[in-house]
Amino acid sequence: MSPYGTDTNIHKDTNIEKTGPQTSPETFSQLEEARENLGYVFFEGAVDSSAISATDNSPAGLAVIHCTGNDATDFLQNRLTNDVSALKEHTGQLNAAVDRYGKIQSVFALFALNPDFNAASLTQSHNQTGQTGQTDQAQKADGKSFCILVNKTEKNACIEGILKYRITEAVEIEPLDDVCTLMILGNQSKAFLDAKFTSSMPAKKMAENDFDALPGLLAGVPVILIQAGYVQEPVYLILLNKAQKANLQAGLKAQENQENSVALRADDCERFRIEAGIPLFGIDYTHNTMLPETGLHHHAVSYTKGCYLGQETLAKVKTYGTLQKALMGVCFQAETDSHRAQLSQLAMLSSQSRLPAIKLINQTSSKKIGQLTSLTYSTARKAFIGFAYLIKSMRTPNQSLSVILEAGDFETNEQEQLSTSLPVNLPINLVVEALPFYKATTLENQVERLLQAGLTAFADGYDASAIETLQQVIDIEPTHLEAREALGVILGRNARYEEAIAQMKQILDNDPDYAMAHTNLSVFYMKIGNIEAAEEEKAKATMVSFRKHAKQSGLIADAEKQREQAALEKEKKKKAAEEKIVLFIEALKHSPDDALGNFGLASAYIELEQYSNAIDPLKKVIAAQPRHSVAHLSLGKAFEALGNADEATVIYQKGITVAADKGDLMPLKEMENRLAALQK
Numbered sequence: 001m002s003p004y005g006t007d008t009n010i011h012k013d014t015n016i017e018k019t020g021p022q023t024s025p026e027t028f029s030q031l032e033e034a035r036e037n038l039g040y041v042f043f044e045g046a047v048d049s050s051a052i053s054a055t056d057n058s059p060a061g062l063a064v065i066h067c068t069g070n071d072a073t074d075f076l077q078n079r080l081t082n083d084v085s086a087l088k089e090h091t092g093q094l095n096a097a098v099d100r101y102g103k104i105q106s107v108f109a110l111f112a113l114n115p116d117f118n119a120a121s122l123t124q125s126h127n128q129t130g131q132t133g134q135t136d137q138a139q140k141a142d143g144k145s146f147c148i149l150v151n152k153t154e155k156n157a158c159i160e161g162i163l164k165y166r167i168t169e170a171v172e173i174e175p176l177d178d179v180c181t182l183m184i185l186g187n188q189s190k191a192f193l194d195a196k197f198t199s200s201m202p203a204k205k206m207a208e209n210d211f212d213a214l215p216g217l218l219a220g221v222p223v224i225l226i227q228a229g230y231v232q233e234p235v236y237l238i239l240l241n242k243a244q245k246a247n248l249q250a251g252l253k254a255q256e257n258q259e260n261s262v263a264l265r266a267d268d269c270e271r272f273r274i275e276a277g278i279p280l281f282g283i284d285y286t287h288n289t290m291l292p293e294t295g296l297h298h299h300a301v302s303y304t305k306g307c308y309l310g311q312e313t314l315a316k317v318k319t320y321g322t323l324q325k326a327l328m329g330v331c332f333q334a335e336t337d338s339h340r341a342q343l344s345q346l347a348m349l350s351s352q353s354r355l356p357a358i359k360l361i362n363q364t365s366s367k368k369i370g371q372l373t374s375l376t377y378s379t380a381r382k383a384f385i386g387f388a389y390l391i392k393s394m395r396t397p398n399q400s401l402s403v404i405l406e407a408g409d410f411e412t413n414e415q416e417q418l419s420t421s422l423p424v425n426l427p428i429n430l431v432v433e434a435l436p437f438y439k440a441t442t443l444e445n446q447v448e449r450l451l452q453a454g455l456t457a458f459a460d461g462y463d464a465s466a467i468e469t470l471q472q473v474i475d476i477e478p479t480h481l482e483a484r485e486a487l488g489v490i491l492g493r494n495a496r497y498e499e500a501i502a503q504m505k506q507i508l509d510n511d512p513d514y515a516m517a518h519t520n521l522s523v524f525y526m527k528i529g530n531i532e533a534a535e536e537e538k539a540k541a542t543m544v545s546f547r548k549h550a551k552q553s554g555l556i557a558d559a560e561k562q563r564e565q566a567a568l569e570k571e572k573k574k575k576a577a578e579e580k581i582v583l584f585i586e587a588l589k590h591s592p593d594d595a596l597g598n599f600g601l602a603s604a605y606i607e608l609e610q611y612s613n614a615i616d617p618l619k620k621v622i623a624a625q626p627r628h629s630v631a632h633l634s635l636g637k638a639f640e641a642l643g644n645a646d647e648a649t650v651i652y653q654k655g656i657t658v659a660a661d662k663g664d665l666m667p668l669k670e671m672e673n674r675l676a677a678l679q680k
Contacts, residue, residue, distance in 0.1 A: 063155035064179040064239060065148035066118060071169040072146060079162055079309060081291065083302040087112040089144060090201065092211035092226070094300040097161040098310035102290045102317065105161030107281065107300060108150035111213045111226070115145045122179060122222050122241035149237070154281045165309065180245055182238040189234045191476050193218070196252070197225055219251030270351050271376045274385060277435030279327060283353055284373040284387050292317050293389065294327050295435060298665050322661060325389040329433035332384040342426055343375065343384045350375040360388060361404040363427060369394045372405070380438045390432065396657040397434040397672060434668070447477055455486060463490050481507050481514060488520060497524045515544040573607065580604040595624040599631060611638040629659040629667045636674060645678050
């Protein structure tokens, strides 16, 4: 399920002279500013794409499906690729249905909700348990019903694919056509929603983890608020009854900060989808695509649950298989006006789901090395980017390729006026990239950046700028006590004592033992002539400092105990590693090139920080198993620890190729990060 659901028939723009398809450069700039600089972008959702006009600002791409029944949990557990039984109520996961060959029947997000969830429940106020009424016993089962969010193009295939193997199980799956979606993304989206969302679950105020799905009221309207999973920026989906859509939109727009919000069109969603690295059914994968070829298996497959249809195939691919093709990111180096014009034309067709079959031909060998599936202009990257299925030898991240784009046939109509024919043979350079292309600046980083800017302005004597900037920090994170203290001090320096006192009181509401807040309050009260309050705060500051000193003395003693315990644990691990070394050396006398034995020996040496001793056994592992990605990672680390950056670089480069080929995501990411650090 893509959180950036798109209906590609919403809006067609034939102007290919823009820097990218359909959205003007001025709007691009506004979107990026809102997206990165603490703004949010606002999507209006709808159910029926035929009812959407060109100005409706709506992706309209998600279908909502309801699954209930006494056997629902067990049936889904045995049918789907992820661990359904592990879902707690009001949580979700990416999931998939595949056939026995591991080929995709549908990919979607699955949520476990309370048994009363349905379209009608979203017209009523949720009570404190998140339930709204009674359901029949057949739906209650284990206390859950399930909600599926899937791209509308996959709705029928999803229902048919899941139910295809139902025999006697008590399971019902039906679309909820009266439920629609809204979506909000951007670094300020959490703060925006936090002020307007009232959860019906006392333990949780906001959806804070991937795939949280909380019932509650948003601007007075019953909704399910979902934090989208596995994307690299804050994205919230809102499920609501179609009849309540206008009320919610009016309620949100009446309260939103117009300076920070931007309404998006469907083509903007498409660009964000590609930047986020999310493949789309019918465009980037079909029913003939194996799930691991898309990369979605990293999020949608459990390799530890029991059997399900396709489980054996997926397990074999993970353990032994080499994918002949896999979806990767490609970033084009459009160096000429001709390149940019022709890529713009292809990107426009891609945004309309009409991109022809684009082969990637190696300029040197004249052989096909892949096929382009999606293309857009990324304002975040300031380049044309896309998805392509690449053969195994061409999938190494950061690899530069010289290719020819060879286009097939495409559809057109009389209303379209294409300025040139599609390129048949377009020579161009590209760089292979691991997905996603775009990772939003985290909210924590934004807060830290603003805090440092405010403190710098304060130190340089620019009080007005410092006050404005620190207030932005507090607007985002009201409990940021350091920002409140700095703001209060600056306000006091400008004789705005009542405002300064208010900031210090806010600090003490969150932390009564914040000594400097008491000290500052004492100063400010003295300034306004409240001697009694000033003396009281001074006494509190002294008492807090005394308690902290006493506590610190105890902490020092505790820290000493912890150090002693850590030393004992380290000694135990050292002894265990030394024993392993003796055992592995003895075992390897009978089989010196055994990969498992050499890897165990090397791991023990590394645990003892005997890196030079680990080199030879790790080389033997790689000689015996050239596709052992973790051995490449360990050998690179050993060379790094020995100060041999050149050898480490070579090993990481080889290891990245191996891990990318196998789809070993964790060692791949670590080797990429370590290689990047070495090359700085």
